[in-house]
Amino acid sequence: MKKKFIGIAAVAAALVLAMGVLTGCGSSSSSSAASASGSASASESASASSASDSSAVYRTLDEIKDSGKLVIGVFSDKNPFGYVDENGEYAGYDVELANKLGEELGVEVEFVSTEAASRVEFLQTGKVDIILANFTVTDERAEQVDFADPYMNVALGVVSHNDRVIKSLDELGADDQVIVITGTTAETYLTKNYPNIKLQKYDTYASAKTAFENKNGVAWANDNTEVIAFANQSEGYTVGIEELGDLDTIAPAVSKGNDTLLAWINETMEKLGSEKFFHADYEKTLLDVYGADYEDTLVVEPGQAAAK
Numbered sequence: 001m002k003k004k005f006i007g008i009a010a011v012a013a014a015l016v017l018a019m020g021v022l023t024g025c026g027s028s029s030s031s032s033a034a035s036a037s038g039s040a041s042a043s044e045s046a047s048a049s050s051a052s053d054s055s056a057v058y059r060t061l062d063e064i065k066d067s068g069k070l071v072i073g074v075f076s077d078k079n080p081f082g083y084v085d086e087n088g089e090y091a092g093y094d095v096e097l098a099n100k101l102g103e104e105l106g107v108e109v110e111f112v113s114t115e116a117a118s119r120v121e122f123l124q125t126g127k128v129d130i131i132l133a134n135f136t137v138t139d140e141r142a143e144q145v146d147f148a149d150p151y152m153n154v155a156l157g158v159v160s161h162n163d164r165v166i167k168s169l170d171e172l173g174a175d176d177q178v179i180v181i182t183g184t185t186a187e188t189y190l191t192k193n194y195p196n197i198k199l200q201k202y203d204t205y206a207s208a209k210t211a212f213e214n215k216n217g218v219a220w221a222n223d224n225t226e227v228i229a230f231a232n233q234s235e236g237y238t239v240g241i242e243e244l245g246d247l248d249t250i251a252p253a254v255s256k257g258n259d260t261l262l263a264w265i266n267e268t269m270e271k272l273g274s275e276k277f278f279h280a281d282y283e284k285t286l287l288d289v290y291g292a293d294y295e296d297t298l299v300v301e302p303g304q305a306a307a308k
Contacts, residue, residue: 057126058255061264064129069108072098073128076113077206080229080289081134093285094132097151097252100277101130104268115204117183120144123255130265131253134223136185138248146256148265149302150249151278156186157224158241159212159231166219167240169194179217181208186221189245225298229289249300270303277301 064070074094075082085091090098090111102109112128119135122128123145136154137147158178160166172178177198180187190197200217202208209230212220220227224242231237252269254261272278278299290298 058258061260071110071129073112073114073131075133096281145253148252150251152250156244157227158221159227159239160219165238165240177217179220273301273303
């Protein structure tokens with residue numbers, strides 16, 4: 001009888017423990033493992049916080065410090081903003097900022113390659129601590145992630161082939177197709193404002209670039225910084241539309257509710273702005289592509305007067 005009682009008690013204890021675990025999983029303040037490109041070092045600890053309609057997973061500033069590693073999502077195929085160079089190292093305008101943030105925090109930076117459509121997901125699932133991937137600030141995105149202070153101005157632009165330069169979207173015919181990358185502001189803008197324009201959608205910058213070079217579309221719509229860079233680095237192309245839609249900004253993003261990390265980024269960005277870090281970053285990584293004429297138009301020094 002004694003052995004039977006012990007067995008029943010053990011089962012009851014196990015059921016109580018299981019109920020506790022299930023209850024904890026529903027809590028908005030529960031801890032969760034965060035993964036970064038399969039790296040265990042980036043998943044030592046995480047905190048969960050309720051977002052508007054989902055639970056955002058993140059590591060606080062103290063947890064990042066304790067781990068000794070800051071995990072940042074960047075592009076790997078968007079020269080000159082984020083790309084892998086001939087030595088297999090991440091490089092570019094956004095990467096310079098990422099390395100500077102790691103230096104300021106006193107931790108190692110781990111890069112995780114992201115595509116445009118994955119940026120929000122990577123933050124919400126804790127795969128990265130910060131996104132620095134040419135991320136345009138929009139109201140819709142601000143409902144899903146928290147943006148820090150901006151460091152670059154941007155609008156949409158349209159590049160086309162020299163044998164048919166598109167200077168207005170009104171020039172497009174019924175059968176003409178415009179290339180866009182899924183998850184970008186270009187896709188959103190054209191879908192909303194020009195629903196009759198046929199879009200060819202690609203998941204990656206590289207695949208969109210290849211399709212455009214092969215004339216699968218008459219034009220390619222993307223951030224103007226990116227299409228201008230493409231045209232300047234390649235022969236046979238012209239940016240016929242340099243600004244389309246509203247002037248927007250590029251900013252770092254963190255998981256919704258990660259207030260400690262957001263506050264530190266803003267404080268650090270303001271410090272870097274006072275040091276004119278972003279002009280120096282431009283001159284190191286973007287000057288050869290855009291020239292000096294674009295510098296004050298594109299660069300924003302956080303905490304300083306906005307660029308004209």
